Amino acid sequence: MSIELSRRDEFAIITLSRPEALNALNVRMIEDIGAAIDEVGASDARTLIFTGEGDKAFCAGADIKELLDRSLVDAKRGAELGQWTFAKLDRLPMPSVAAINGYAFGGGLELALACTFRVAGANAKMGLPEIKLGAIPGYGGTQRLPRVVGESRALDMIMTGRTVDAAEAERIGLVNRIGDGDTLDAAIDFAREFAGFSLPVLGFAREAVTRASDSPINEGLRIEADLNTLAFQTEDVVEGMNAFVDKRKAEFKDA
Ligand code: DAK
Numbered sequence: 130m131s132i133e134l135s136r137r138d139e140f141a142i143i144t145l146s147r148p149e150a151l152n153a154l155n156v157r158m159i160e161d162i163g164a165a166i167d168e169v170g171a172s173d174a175r176t177l178i179f180t181g182e183g184d185k186a187f188c189a190g191a192d193i194k195e196l197l198d199r200s201l202v203d204a205k206r207g208a209e210l211g212q213w214t215f216a217k218l219d220r221l222p223m224p225s226v227a228a229i230n231g232y233a234f235g236g237g238l239e240l241a242l243a244c245t246f247r248v249a250g251a252n253a254k255m256g257l258p259e260i261k262l263g264a265i266p267g268y269g270g271t272q273r274l275p276r277v278v279g280e281s282r283a284l285d286m287i288m289t290g291r292t293v294d295a296a297e298a299e300r301i302g303l304v305n306r307i308g309d310g311d312t313l314d315a316a317i318d319f320a321r322e323f324a325g326f327s328l329p330v331l332g333f334a335r336e337a338v339t340r341a342s343d344s345p346i347n348e349g350l351r352i353e354a355d356l357n358t359l360a361f362q363t364e365d366v367v368e369g370m371n372a373f374v375d376k377r378k379a380e381f382k383d384a
Contacts, residue, residue, distance in 0.1 A: 131158040133182075134165045139324060140317055141174035145181045145237075151189035152181040154236045156207060162240075163214040170221050175328060176320040177221060179244060180228040180313045181237075187227065187253070190235025193262070211236060211268035215243035219339065224323065224331060228316035229253045229304065234292075239268035242277060245335060248319050249295040249304040250312035258290040276342055278303050327365035327381040333357075 133144040143165050145152040154162075169177045181187040191211075199207065218225050227233070227241035229249045238255050241247050249255070257270045265271060266287065275283035278301045286293065298304040308315020323331060333356040341349030360366055364384040372379035 130161060131155070132161045132165060134168060136174065137317065139173075139175040140320055141169040141172060141177045142313070143169070143177065143179050145179070145188050148181075148183040148185070150192065151186035151232060152183075152237070153189045153192040154211075154240070155192040155195045156210065159210055159214050163210075163217060166214070166217045166221065169223070170217075174223060175324045176223055177218075177225040177244075178228055178313065178316050178320065179225070179240065180316070181230055184230060184252075186232040186237070187229045188234075188237025188240060189232050190237050190258075191268070208267045211239075215240055215269055218243045218245070222332060223328060224320075224335065226316045226320055228308075228312045229255065230312035234258055235266065235270075236268045239266060239270045239273070242273040243269060246319065247298075247304040248306045248308050248312065248316040249298055250308055250315070251295055253295040253298065253304070253307075253312075254292050255294075255298055255303065256290060256292040257287050258292075260288060260290040274303075325381070327363065327369075328383045330360050330363060330365055330381075333360050 131147050133146050135142045143162065147153060147158065224245040226246045226248060227244040229241055229247055231250065231252055233241050233253065233255045235257060238257055257266050257274065259266050271287060274286065282301050293303065295304065295307045299307050306315065306319050337353045337356045340352050344352065365381045368381060369379045
């Protein structure tokens with residue numbers, strides 16, 4: 130297997146596991162990632178975390194050697210496979226975090242961008258260098274990067290293909306945290322900040338923000354009002370408010 134699915138406490142971890150190629154993504158690996166995402170989605174994990182084996186790379190992108198000599202039909206199938214696989218993360222019942230330990234280039238950064246959050250190690254280096262190969266990003270990078278960092282910065286990164294370090298990535302909002310020490314540990318620490326909250330309500334928050342970013346403000350406000358109303362129908366909101374009044378910690382039941 131080119132990936133490993135494991136568990137630490139309530140966190141599911143998918144480890145990209147081709148360190149000899151800096152965890153570059155081949156078709157087999159993307160298929161395995163899709164199957165693993167489905168397995169996590171059906172489990173009781175509260176967050177899915179991606180990491181890369183070794184301390185050098187999260188993922189150096191699509192496997193360039195495999196991309197050579199593909200027919201037009203195979204290239205189109207490959208792009209669709211990558212896009213559909215990464216889009217599964219949008220519909221996952223739990224949030225996802227990319228623990229970016231080292232290089233995250235091309236398809237590797239696109240996988241990280243498809244996650245809800247990104248935590249970088251101090252040594253992280255990120256970029257969409259496809260332009261240097263005579264190509265453009267094909268696994269969602271042209272769509273997700275501008276939504277995360279804004280159009281101007283996305284065009285800068287995509288059209289120069291330049292590398293962004295952890296400090297710049299945090300400054301422009303490309304990553305949510307920079308971890309001291311082990312990046313996977315840092316991602317788990319970050320996930321603990323929200324893992325105790327109601328999972329369906331976290332989902333409403335995620336849906337409100339991501340769906341609204343694709344909508345005019347009036348529709349976005351409507352989406353927010355509807356999802357807010359749904360949140361107020363949960364048992365967890367009753368528990369959360371009673372816990373506040375009782376001056377105790379809320380115990381959410383995902384109900
Ligand atoms: N693919 C295949 N092998 C890779 C690789 C990659 N992306 N990146 C690294 N490797 C391999 C190297 O070939 C080398 O293997 P050996 O020569 O030892 O057999 C090994 O990993 C170690 O790499 P280096 O020797 O280069 O290590 P360095 O520390 O010197 O440099 C580096 C690390 C990350 C700076 C360098 O390896 C590098 O620049 N790698 C390529 C980064 C890159 O350009 N990534 C973007 C890939 S393009 C599509 C949809 C999406 C995509 C494409 C098509 N469809 C629409 C059809 C996505 C495209 C991409 O992601």
